[in-house]
Amino acid sequence: MKSYIEKDQINEWLSELDKALASGAKSKGFIEHLIELSSMPRRKRIKVNIRKLDKIAKDGDYIIVPGKVLGIGDTKKKFNIAAIEYSSSATEKLKKGGCNIINIEEALKAKEPKIII
Numbered sequence: 001m002k003s004y005i006e007k008d009q010i011n012e013w014l015s016e017l018d019k020a021l022a023s024g025a026k027s028k029g030f031i032e033h034l035i036e037l038s039s040m041p042r043r044k045r046i047k048v049n050i051r052k053l054d055k056i057a058k059d060g061d062y063i064i065v066p067g068k069v070l071g072i073g074d075t076k077k078k079f080n081i082a083a084i085e086y087s088s089s090a091t092e093k094l095k096k097g098g099c100n101i102i103n104i105e106e107a108l109k110a111k112e113p114k115i116i117i
Contacts, residue, residue, distance in 0.1 A: 009084075013084055017104065019105075021035070034066055037115075038066040048068070048117075049070045050069065052116070053069070053073075053075060062102075062114065063079055063082070064115050066117070067084055067117075068084065068085040068087065069090040070089075071087045076097065077099075078099055079100075080099070080107065081094065082104045
């Protein structure tokens with residue numbers, strides 16, 4: 001099993017961000033910042049533990065992680081999350097905690113998505 005994201009998947013993520021930028025759905029600066037963070041080489045991308053997400057997020061929030069979500073910690077909150085990549089333990093813990101794993105397009109449609117870096 002591959003532990004890294006395929007280039008096609010990152011290109012799809014960036015394509016969705018470009019569409020959002022063109023549509024003007026969110027502020028230009030917000031989308032450009034996401035594209036910049038998402039375009040980094042894999043070793044420099046952001047890594048966020050579930051523990052940090054649980055501290056920052058509130059129930060019902062839309063969270064965007066322009067990097068990888070790691071499985072350290074647990075969550076008691078139910079939020080919606082879009083990330084480039086998830087570790088297998090993170091996916092399991094998020095689903096067990098009642099969180100929704102969504103794509104970037106859905107997260108950008110939310111009124112106030114939060115970028116976690």
